[in-house]
Amino acid sequence: MGKSKMSGDEKKIKILAVDDEEFNLDILLEYFEEEGYEILTAQDGVKAWEILEKEEVNLVVLDRMMPNMDGISLLKRIKATERFKATPVIMQTAATSVEEVREGVEAGAFYYLSKPYQKELLLSIVRSALESAKKYSALVDTVSLNLSALKLIKKAGFEFRNLEEVKSLSALISNSCPKERNVLWGVTELMLNAVEHGNLGITYEEKKRYLIEGGWVEEIKSRLQREEYKHKVCKLEFERTDTKITITIIDQGTGFAPQKYMEIDPNRITDPNGRGIALSKQISFDSLVYSNKGNSVCCKIFL
Incomplete structure (x- = not known):
């Protein structure tokens, strides 16, 4: 598991990046460090799940094809767990057939990026996903009133x-x-x-x-x-x-x-x-x- 520290006093946003290719994780680390996010990394679904159980993760960037537990299996597990239901998941993969995309969406991915992708597109979708999650959390707090x-x-x-x-x-x-x-x-x-x-x-x-x-x-x-x-x-x-x-x-x-x-x-x-x-x-x-x-x-x- 890798981490990068976010500077400043503002509350850290944690992103879990999951990919079995170390090169791809290095690229994501570089992108997200520039934005000031705290990054956690895992190279398969099993390790990613262990991190999710221990850490307060705000967003997951998830590769589809991985050993031990693939991206779809991990995504289904995330969305079946009450604690993580509102956690946005961005699936990024080379598998882009209509059927594969539909399977990812039905499993709970709100965003689906095909490799290779542009840096600015990824970052804009990350910002949008985090803002949507923040908005939903604020609304849930209001709804929780008796x-x-x-x-x-x-x-x-x-x-x-x-x-x-x-x-x-x-x-x-x-x-x-x-x-x-x-x-x-x-x-x-x-x-x-x-x-x-x-x-x-x-x-x-x-x-x-x-x-x-x-x-x-x-x-x-x-x-x-x-x-x-x-x-x-x-x-x-x-x-x-x-x-x-x-x-x-x-x-x-x-x-x-x-x-x-x-x-x-x-x-x-x-x-x-x-x-x-x-x-x-x-x-x-x-x-x-x-x-x-x-x-x-x-x-x-x-x-």
């Missing part, structure tokens, strides 16, 4: 327009549902889509560029101040019956074609965005249906 009375809500309507309101309202709504943490993920993603893509008109390619180059939050704040956007609001409608909870999210955008985002597309798996709807459908809701226009989504949780 708000059981919210489950008595039968019907309610809300309006929201910015990121802070998304954070507050998603915590409220998920607390009103069973499996709060699962619902939290999906509601947050769909509300963010309504704000950024719906009301503010940020395209898929624009968000991809902002996530890679930086400036996503700043761009949202900037657009919220523009005359063409500042009066737009999104709506969330909540209704509970004896058999189901229905959550409907509506934006004032022109709509989009949601079909290609309903499943994780292996052709886009190296992008830092574009998987929120598919993951929401998989882990958060029993039913997720967009209107034909695409600016209204109805989600159901069966009780």
Whole structure:
């Protein structure tokens, strides 16, 4: 196991890099040291698991093909363990067939890089993954509050327009549902889509560029101040019956074609965005249906 120390007083971010090729680990160490991360290394899945059990790891960069325990087996073990379920895993490998990519995604990899990859692409995806994990952790802390009375809500309507309101309202709504943490993920993603893509008109390619180059939050704040956007609001409608909870999210955008985002597309798996709807459908809701226009989504949780 190798380590590199992060200078300064800020809290260290630990990345576990797992690859059976020492040369590849040396490259990752060089890349991550420049960013100030603390790096742990392992050359197979068994050693990597031993490190995970002992260390507080923020992110895993994982090779697919390794001896003793391969990347897919380790990934499945990570995602089956409650402590690590929210830990982002970036799989990096030369195995890039559609079937292999799909297997990695279904096992729990949020990001999939094909070798060889560009340094800046890797680092941008690492930053995006860490930011997503930080955001999720903050939301989970909010959801952990004892708000059981919210489950008595039968019907309610809300309006929201910015990121802070998304954070507050998603915590409220998920607390009103069973499996709060699962619902939290999906509601947050769909509300963010309504704000950024719906009301503010940020395209898929624009968000991809902002996530890679930086400036996503700043761009949202900037657009919220523009005359063409500042009066737009999104709506969330909540209704509970004896058999189901229905959550409907509506934006004032022109709509989009949601079909290609309903499943994780292996052709886009190296992008830092574009998987929120598919993951929401998989882990958060029993039913997720967009209107034909695409600016209204109805989600159901069966009780």
